[in-house]
Amino acid sequence: MFLLALIMAKFEQAVISGAGIGLRSQHYQEILADKPEVNWFEALTENYFGDGGLPLHHLEKVREHYPITLHGVGMSLGSTSPVDHNYLAKLKRLIERFEPAYVSDHLAWVSVDGHFVHDLVPFPYTEEALKNFVNNVMQAQDYLGRSLLIENPASYLGFDCADMTEWDFLREVVARTECDLLIDVNNIYVSAVNHGFDALEYIKALPPERVKEIHLAGYEDHKDYLFDTHGYRVHPPVWELYRSALDYFGPVATLIEWDTDIPGFNVLMEEASKADQLMRAVA
């Protein structure tokens, strides 16, 4: 019975549904004072790597009222350097303290030989890169004792030595590790425009049962390419693609992300409510 209770507790902790909102420091006070009706919040992992102080204090207070997920940009799973154990130790400390429903990072590299660029840089999708990425994901998952969600990045360059598509690469990563997927529909749209592929083909190629979370955000049109700034409302073609994604994946928990020119919390609530409506339509 005890084991069953333990499994149930873990199960309950892992379930999030509906629309969530990216937690940003500008909104701490409003969230803690008003306790708005939000299904869950996503915290940016590295923002809470400090030893103490207000950021951790605020996250603790938010966690008392809401489920959270942890979303990182620094694990550098695509790097040829080994996964940084210091990073994993800090992440594990956060996981133990805040019990996130999901822990995610990106299909990208951000560091090489211990030097960080702090940007999600793509790499050529080759068998060598696949083995490297799979190895890093497995190392990280072993250390953390849980599976990760891997998110597709928005990208602005492609390599001529790539011999598989991003979606084939992701499918192989999922097949070879225990990880699941976080699909950023805006990123698929941005990359599809930038590289000239069919966004729907990407979505249809993914295993729906492994898609545990979706991200939505706004991009910026730079004429020759789209740039993923997370600084706008979700654009109409991305909502359209999201509708199609929900048809394939089902009503997967969806995050509204906003990182630059952060608006009032009500704007994020409006976007979340729109995502909730679309999810209800396919539920």
Place this chain on the structure above:
Amino acid sequence: MTSLHTIQSLFYDAVFDRKKDSSALSEISEYINATPGLNAQDHFNIYRDSIIATLNRALREIYPVCCRLVGEKFFNGMGTEYMRSHPSCSADLAEYGGDFAEFISGFKHASELPYLADVAQLELAWHRAFHAADESGLDLAALDEVSETDKPHIVFYLPVSASLIASEFPIQHIWQVNQSDFEGDDRVDLDEGGIKLLIWRQDYTMRIDPMDDVEWSILKQIETGHSFDSLCTILSENKPIADIENILPVLVQRGWIASFSIDD
């Protein structure tokens, strides 16, 4: 076929152009696809610009007063120079820029602002205190219970968030008038002279506390980890002579001494 590691190293070198001859940029561009409207270098530059902007934003967040003193354009230029010789070695951007003050002091284009490096030191101390571990303050009851034989062996500690900073310039005044909510006369006379500061965090409140020379000499000695006994000996030989028995309770009351242990 070129290895993934080679591609990543070339990419990194091209971003910061560490060889200052654009050779890495030429090499990495050979691996990047061109698209209608954008050649390989255009694609690469999207990342380079974004990376440099991110690191400069991180520096501006840690050093907002320095940025205000020199203007964003100059600050970003200085930041970009800094990046070339100071790689980021942690996934946590908040850890970047730890030796920016030292860099500024040797940056010849900033030599007209001799106080800038000291202001940067103050801002770094503030930033570190903001993220430092939480602490409950000195346990007075436990201190009271220390036996007479153990008392000489007490080692006091400053708050874990604390930094001691001395400058020959009025950096606290400079910092104050450059806060976004400051109202009043924002002129600072550099002849006001220097200052000694303890920058720390009390619960979640940030503190910048000025102090006199005696307090400074005591805190500097405490920082080096002397036992109470040797602290008394050293301070009695120092000029100015510090009356530690009377001053210590004041320092404790201010929260400047946050914990203690008994030296074996």
